[in-house]
Amino acid sequence: MRGWWRTVAFAADPSRDPRIEALSNRYLIHPVARALLPVALRARVSANAVSLAGLLLGAAAAACYLRWESAAFALAGLILSIGWMVADGLDGMVARATGTASAAGRFLDGLCDHGVFVLIYVALAVSLGSATGWMLAIVAGVLHAAQSSLYEGERARFQRRARGHASTTPPVVTGHWLVRAYDRLATSIDHGALPFERRMAGDAEPAAFGQAYARAAVPVMRAMTVLSANMRVGTIFAACLAGSPTLFWLFEIAVLSIVAAATIIAHRRVERRFAALPPSRPSAALIAGAAYKELADR
Structure with a gap:
């Protein structure tokens, strides 16, 4: 198991230079996304569907941050946000693996990325009132x-x-x-x-x-x-x-x-x-x- 994880963690990704990647990407976000890639391909899940799933995870994180005063809800918001970042990495991997990358998909990916933070910012602002x-x-x-x-x-x-x-x-x-x-x-x-x-x-x-x-x-x-x-x-x-x-x-x-x-x-x-x-x-x-x-x- 340890050898498998090391292989996944350092698998080459031609779209990214590992020298300038955040450590959390190199050792958590991208390895998890790469581990999920075969599952997504077998299930024939599209890159756009992964982007939308990430948006839903981000929306759930924002809902948790409405009650940020509770450590449990704040932690749930963090975990769901990490899930969104995994989906954000996975959608590009699926697009490249299936040859379905497109301008529309790129726009949707960017919209979901910014949309998650908009939802979280709004949730925090609403909670402060x-x-x-x-x-x-x-x-x-x-x-x-x-x-x-x-x-x-x-x-x-x-x-x-x-x-x-x-x-x-x-x-x-x-x-x-x-x-x-x-x-x-x-x-x-x-x-x-x-x-x-x-x-x-x-x-x-x-x-x-x-x-x-x-x-x-x-x-x-x-x-x-x-x-x-x-x-x-x-x-x-x-x-x-x-x-x-x-x-x-x-x-x-x-x-x-x-x-x-x-x-x-x-x-x-x-x-x-x-x-x-x-x-x-x-x-x-x-x-x-x-x-x-x-x-x-x-």
């Missing part, structure tokens, strides 16, 4: 949406580059207006990242260049996992146990906003260092030799 609570919930919700969009954009850029793929043309945003708004924010930094993309595309060894960049950017991307849903789910539970959901909203508004700004700025600094490298310098030297050490120490 004050104008201050509603104001904090709305401000925190808006900042949460912006931070999540930027975080997903940063992750997508990192993972694409680490695979050796440069993008010298800013992505075209299409689809439903909500999808366009979310993607426009997520890709808003792409225009400013063009010097890096052009330098990578023009390198004699773009794959090696991407690997060198990834090694330099991993610490920043790991710090950015604080912006993941996992951190918010845990912090909501902790704030309820501490006796005030307001503590979570203040954490969202102040701490996570600072983390988002600091890590995005740090990521841009890494890009600028690589974009400034002379075109004649071979990328292999960046990985194995003094040139990379010099770059990392700046």
